[in-house]
Structures are given as structure tokens and as C-alpha cells.
Amino acid sequence: MKSSAMRDLMALTERPEVISLAGGLADTTLFPxxxxxxxxxxxxxxxxxxxxxxxxxxxxxxxxxxxxxxxxxxxxxxxxxxxxxxxxxxxxxxxxxxxxxxxxxxxxxxxxxxxxxxxxxxxxxxxxxxxxxxxxxxxxxxxxxxxxxxxxxxxxxxxxxxxxxxxxxxxxxxxxxxxxxxxxxxxxxxxxxxxxxxxxxxxxxxxxxxxxxxxxxxxxxxxxxxxxxxxxxxxxxxxxxxxxxxxxxxxxxxxxxxxxxxxxxxxxxxxxxxxRDWRDYVRHQSAVYQARRDVMLEALERHMPDGTTWTRPKGGLFVWLTLPDYLDTTDLLARALQHNVAFVPGRGAFLDGRGGNSMRINFSGVGEDDIREGISRIGSVIAEQLELYASIAGTARPRGGSTRSGTKDARTPDAPHDSSIVPLRTAGRRRGTA
Incomplete structure (x- = not known):
């Protein structure tokens, strides 16, 4: 029986210091x-x-x-x-x-x-x-x-x-x-x-x-x-x-x-x-979530390295982020948790092992400041891995075009895969050089 990625993540993301972009959570603090x-x-x-x-x-x-x-x-x-x-x-x-x-x-x-x-x-x-x-x-x-x-x-x-x-x-x-x-x-x-x-x-x-x-x-x-x-x-x-x-x-x-x-x-x-008028509450939720979605999309534009793409949802709770195909988001999650941020690795959305270079991120469950900081931390972890693989392969870090959904980005499929190497830079150092 296959374990649920969300279930396994919940225990980790309940730590108060973790910014969780993993769950599909409604923000129940909005309910009066x-x-x-x-x-x-x-x-x-x-x-x-x-x-x-x-x-x-x-x-x-x-x-x-x-x-x-x-x-x-x-x-x-x-x-x-x-x-x-x-x-x-x-x-x-x-x-x-x-x-x-x-x-x-x-x-x-x-x-x-x-x-x-x-x-x-x-x-x-x-x-x-x-x-x-x-x-x-x-x-x-x-x-x-x-x-x-x-x-x-x-x-x-x-x-x-x-x-x-x-x-x-x-x-x-x-x-x-x-x-x-x-x-x-x-x-x-x-x-x-x-x-x-x-x-x-x-x-x-x-x-x-x-x-x-x-x-x-x-x-x-x-x-x-x-x-x-x-x-x-x-x-x-x-x-x-x-x-x-x-x-x-x-x-x-x-x-x-x-x-x-x-x-x-x-x-x-x-x-x-x-x-009560349940529609009023849904309208209030939608306005809050739309603002958070916009903040997440802006943060992705600012903090995601070249070579990443993502969807732009017109509703709902999630963005799907795709990385160069030599990166593995299950490995990245362990590193991200060291930076106190969480997401759902893409493999959990498949039964055949696909999705290793993708992740799901949620914008409804946390506030706007946490979204900005969480995306910054995820971007740092991704950038560290891209730089690491580029240095091992002896090439410059892949550079891509637009990060909009559906575009093509530079990839380096022959880069080595070694999830045991320590990240080169911390999130704080990367933000300091941005």
C-alpha cells in the first residue's frame, strides 16, 4: 500500500517554525x-x-x-x-x-x-x-x-x-x-x-x-x-x-x-x-486567497532560478512548479525542511514514479509574509542545487527563458544526481547576494 505524501508531511509541517506550503488547507482563522x-x-x-x-x-x-x-x-x-x-x-x-x-x-x-x-x-x-x-x-x-x-x-x-x-x-x-x-x-x-x-x-x-x-x-x-x-x-x-x-x-x-x-x-x-449567508464567507475567502495567489506568483517571479516553470491558477489553492529534470524534489524537501519550509514533492501525484522534478505549493494556508519568505527559501534551495550540479558538470548554471506555464526552459539532463552533497549556500547568503 502506497503511503500518502500529505499524511507523511503533516507531522513535519506541524512544527511551528516550519512555513508549510504543503497542505491543501483552508485558512480557518478567517471564519468569525x-x-x-x-x-x-x-x-x-x-x-x-x-x-x-x-x-x-x-x-x-x-x-x-x-x-x-x-x-x-x-x-x-x-x-x-x-x-x-x-x-x-x-x-x-x-x-x-x-x-x-x-x-x-x-x-x-x-x-x-x-x-x-x-x-x-x-x-x-x-x-x-x-x-x-x-x-x-x-x-x-x-x-x-x-x-x-x-x-x-x-x-x-x-x-x-x-x-x-x-x-x-x-x-x-x-x-x-x-x-x-x-x-x-x-x-x-x-x-x-x-x-x-x-x-x-x-x-x-x-x-x-x-x-x-x-x-x-x-x-x-x-x-x-x-x-x-x-x-x-x-x-x-x-x-x-x-x-x-x-x-x-x-x-x-x-x-x-x-x-x-x-x-x-x-x-x-x-x-x-x-x-448566516455562506456565500459571503466564500466571497471573503476568495478575496483573501486571490491576494495570496498574487503574492505567490510575484514571489515566484522574483525568487525562482532560471530553468523552473509554474502554472498560474485562476482559482483553487495550488501552483504546480516544475524544475529541470535532473533535480528531485523529494531530495529537495529534506533540504527545504532544514530551512524550515515545506512543499509536496511531485512523486506523490503519480503511481509510476514520475513527477520527481515537480512540486505542489499551496497559497491558501499561510499569510502573505510567510508566502514571500517560504518561496524565497524554496528558491534558495533550488538555486543551490542547480549551482551544485552545474559545478559538477563543469558548466554554467542553466539559464532559461520565461517562467510562465507552457514555456520551454534550458535543461541539463546529463548532469549527475547525488542527493548526499551538502548545499553550497544558505538561503540567507543567497538573499544577501541577490
């Missing part, structure tokens, strides 16, 4: 403490017995219209009775695998894909086949080639897993044309699609795009939603919609896993939606 106190007080006064009791496996009646309201805010209209309340969005991925996947079955996903899904796929012994992305999301031409190849081998994917909007970890968004194409492929080939949509309401630029579920009408798309990014990860409230036969099996699977999601959390959401 007085609102939390009032809502909890009203819930305790009005529904304490029910909050402390079991609930239906499908979810409590009060919360399901709230979740349908969240989906309607993205233009997706659903019947609240069709919603299965889950313990976070992560449980949706697990339940879909539990329902559909036998050992050796194929799951198709983006490359890179959500690092938290990789150990789940591994736990069910799935064969994960990953399809490359570009700035418009999953490449449909490569997907069709992959499906044709699998069909020729007599292997049919159980489902296609995608995060089409502000993808984790890539930060890119699937274009409208490709959304239509993916739904067409699913319908023509009769393949299920698991659409994971944690970030859709956290948009900073551009017009909203329809969900795959709304384009498909619920025939082949399974939808995973969560309140972890727009309200609180601590309440562990997610939900799923699926074609009826799949949903029925997911309910059975959930009953065997945890009987029901927390009654207290479900009622908290219902009371919160009744007493």
Missing part, C-alpha cells in the same frame, strides 16, 4: 469565531439530542438541501434526495473504489493527479493509468489513444477520475470544449467519470464553467463535493451524486464503513446555512 459560537449554541439549544444521536446513512434531511444549494451556485441543479452525505470528499473516492474496483482493475486519471487519491487507488490494488494535461486540462486526444490501447488489450477502465476545475495539484482548469468531449467519450464508450469538485467556487478570474455532471445529466458522471475548502475541513462534510445503481451500492458501502457521517457536523451545517 463569534459566528461559530452562536451557531453551535443555537444548535445545542435546539437539537442537542439529535446532534448526539445516529443519523440516516444517506444523510440528515436538513443538510441535503444546503448541499444542493452549493451546487446550484455553480449552475448545477440536483434533487436533494439524490445526495449521499459523506465524511468529507475523500470518502467519496473511497466508496467509489469500494463499489467498483477489484484488484487489477484500471482507473484512468490525470497526470499529475490528487496526491490523496493515489494511496486510495493503491489500497484497492487498482492499475492507475495517467493521462497528460496541458493548460486546458486533461488532453482528450491522449485520453482517446489510451482508451483505444486499453480496449485492444482487453482492459476496460472502471472509471475516469478528474478534477476539472482548478485541478489539484496542477492548478489548471479543463476547457469547456474538453468538458463536452469528455462527457461525449463517457457516454459513447459507457465509462463512468468521477468528477471531484472541491474548489469550483474559489474562482479568482474568468467565467464559471459547467460541471461535468450538469453536462451529462447524471447518466455516467459521479460527482464528489465537499465543504472542506469553502467552510471547514474539520467538520468532515462531503457528498456524492451518482447514477442510481452506483449510489445504492455506495450507500451500502458507507453503512459498512461508518454507519453515518457525524450528526453534529450535519446539523451544524444546516444551522449555519439557516442563520
Amino acid at each position: 469565531a463569534e459566528d461559530l459560537a452562536k451557531v453551535l449554541s443555537h444548535m445545542a439549544a435546539g437539537d442537542s439530542a439529535r446532534a448526539l444521536q445516529y443519523a440516516p446513512t444517506e444523510g440528515m434531511a436538513e443538510i441535503r438541501p444546503c448541499l444542493a444549494e452549493v451546487m446550484a451556485a455553480e449552475g448545477t441543479i440536483v434533487d436533494p434526495d439524490d445526495i449521499l452525505v459523506t465524511t468529507g470528499g475523500q470518502q467519496v473516492i473511497d466508496l467509489v473504489c469500494k463499489t467498483l474496483v477489484d484488484p487489477g482493475d484500471v482507473i484512468v486519471a490525470e497526470a499529475p493527479t490528487y496526491p490523496g487519491a493515489v494511496p486510495t487507488f493503491s489500497a484497492y490494488e487498482a492499475d492507475l493509468v495517467q493521462v497528460e494535461m496541458d493548460d486546458d486540462g486533461m488532453r482528450i486526444d491522449v485520453l482517446e489513444e489510451t482508451l483505444d490501447r486499453l480496449e485492444a488489450e482487453g482492459r476496460r477502465p472502471k472509471f475516469i477520475y478528474t478534477i476539472p476545475t482548478f485541478q489539484n495539484p496542477g492548478g489548471v482548469t479543463m476547457s469547456l470544449e474538453r468538458r463536452h468531449a469528455l462527457v461525449r467519450i463517457a457516454q459513447e464508450r459507457q465509462i463512468l467519470v468521477l468528477e471531484d469538485n472541491p474548489y469550483g467556487l474559489l474562482r479568482y478570474e474568468g467565467d464559471p464553467l459547467p460541471t461535468l455532471l450538469s453536462l451529462d445529466g447524471g447518466r455516467f458522471v459521479i460527482y464528489a463535493g465537499t465543504l472542506s475548502k469553502i467552510l471547514s475541513p474539520g467538520i468532515r462534510v462531503g457528498w456524492a451524486l451518482a447514477p442510481a445503481p452506483v449510489r445504492q451500492k455506495m450507500v451500502i458501502g458507507k453503512a459498512g464503513s461508518d454507519l453515518n457521517s457525524s450528526s453534529m457536523s450535519q446539523l451544524f451545517v444546516a444551522y449555519y446555512f439557516r442563520e
Whole structure:
């Protein structure tokens, strides 16, 4: 079973001196403490017995219209009775695998894909086949080639897993044309699609795009939603919609896993939606996160050495950073932690060992000053390694062009790889010579 990169990192990044750009964390300090106190007080006064009791496996009646309201805010209209309340969005991925996947079955996903899904796929012994992305999301031409190849081998994917909007970890968004194409492929080939949509309401630029579920009408798309990014990860409230036969099996699977999601959390959401305007909080979050994204992009421009590229997300929580292909971000993480900064190495977003020269960095979980300092430290560690390899190879440090997503940069693929050599310069010395 493959370990989760995020899980392994959490213990390290909880150290107070570490600037963590690793997690996919909502900034819960933005939530007004007085609102939390009032809502909890009203819930305790009005529904304490029910909050402390079991609930239906499908979810409590009060919360399901709230979740349908969240989906309607993205233009997706659903019947609240069709919603299965889950313990976070992560449980949706697990339940879909539990329902559909036998050992050796194929799951198709983006490359890179959500690092938290990789150990789940591994736990069910799935064969994960990953399809490359570009700035418009999953490449449909490569997907069709992959499906044709699998069909020729007599292997049919159980489902296609995608995060089409502000993808984790890539930060890119699937274009409208490709959304239509993916739904067409699913319908023509009769393949299920698991659409994971944690970030859709956290948009900073551009017009909203329809969900795959709304384009498909619920025939082949399974939808995973969560309140972890727009309200609180601590309440562990997610939900799923699926074609009826799949949903029925997911309910059975959930009953065997945890009987029901927390009654207290479900009622908290219902009371919160009744007493507060949840949209105001999302708008406030989005404004803060957009400012932090802008700070991160500015810091990357200032501190990243030539030879690095990154995405420019129009929403969500993440930037995907790519280094020259002779560097390994797993090695770099150990060095970065010596400088008290953390990120997610790219290998965690693949099951086949790819992604060694990439990393995911998060801008929502820390303040603007920490973002600037964290990126400065990461840039220093990268620059040290680039200079080290250049000195070993007897060449000047690689120089690249633009650092915008999609550009080509100078690389030195023949440079030696030795992760045991001590960095040449500290972050402080590099900043002093900048």
C-alpha cells in the first residue's frame, strides 16, 4: 500500500517554525469565531439530542438541501434526495473504489493527479493509468489513444477520475470544449467519470464553467463535493451524486464503513446555512486567497532560478512548479525542511514514479509574509542545487527563458544526481547576494 505524501508531511509541517506550503488547507482563522459560537449554541439549544444521536446513512434531511444549494451556485441543479452525505470528499473516492474496483482493475486519471487519491487507488490494488494535461486540462486526444490501447488489450477502465476545475495539484482548469468531449467519450464508450469538485467556487478570474455532471445529466458522471475548502475541513462534510445503481451500492458501502457521517457536523451545517449567508464567507475567502495567489506568483517571479516553470491558477489553492529534470524534489524537501519550509514533492501525484522534478505549493494556508519568505527559501534551495550540479558538470548554471506555464526552459539532463552533497549556500547568503 502506497503511503500518502500529505499524511507523511503533516507531522513535519506541524512544527511551528516550519512555513508549510504543503497542505491543501483552508485558512480557518478567517471564519468569525463569534459566528461559530452562536451557531453551535443555537444548535445545542435546539437539537442537542439529535446532534448526539445516529443519523440516516444517506444523510440528515436538513443538510441535503444546503448541499444542493452549493451546487446550484455553480449552475448545477440536483434533487436533494439524490445526495449521499459523506465524511468529507475523500470518502467519496473511497466508496467509489469500494463499489467498483477489484484488484487489477484500471482507473484512468490525470497526470499529475490528487496526491490523496493515489494511496486510495493503491489500497484497492487498482492499475492507475495517467493521462497528460496541458493548460486546458486533461488532453482528450491522449485520453482517446489510451482508451483505444486499453480496449485492444482487453482492459476496460472502471472509471475516469478528474478534477476539472482548478485541478489539484496542477492548478489548471479543463476547457469547456474538453468538458463536452469528455462527457461525449463517457457516454459513447459507457465509462463512468468521477468528477471531484472541491474548489469550483474559489474562482479568482474568468467565467464559471459547467460541471461535468450538469453536462451529462447524471447518466455516467459521479460527482464528489465537499465543504472542506469553502467552510471547514474539520467538520468532515462531503457528498456524492451518482447514477442510481452506483449510489445504492455506495450507500451500502458507507453503512459498512461508518454507519453515518457525524450528526453534529450535519446539523451544524444546516444551522449555519439557516442563520448566516455562506456565500459571503466564500466571497471573503476568495478575496483573501486571490491576494495570496498574487503574492505567490510575484514571489515566484522574483525568487525562482532560471530553468523552473509554474502554472498560474485562476482559482483553487495550488501552483504546480516544475524544475529541470535532473533535480528531485523529494531530495529537495529534506533540504527545504532544514530551512524550515515545506512543499509536496511531485512523486506523490503519480503511481509510476514520475513527477520527481515537480512540486505542489499551496497559497491558501499561510499569510502573505510567510508566502514571500517560504518561496524565497524554496528558491534558495533550488538555486543551490542547480549551482551544485552545474559545478559538477563543469558548466554554467542553466539559464532559461520565461517562467510562465507552457514555456520551454534550458535543461541539463546529463548532469549527475547525488542527493548526499551538502548545499553550497544558505538561503540567507543567497538573499544577501541577490
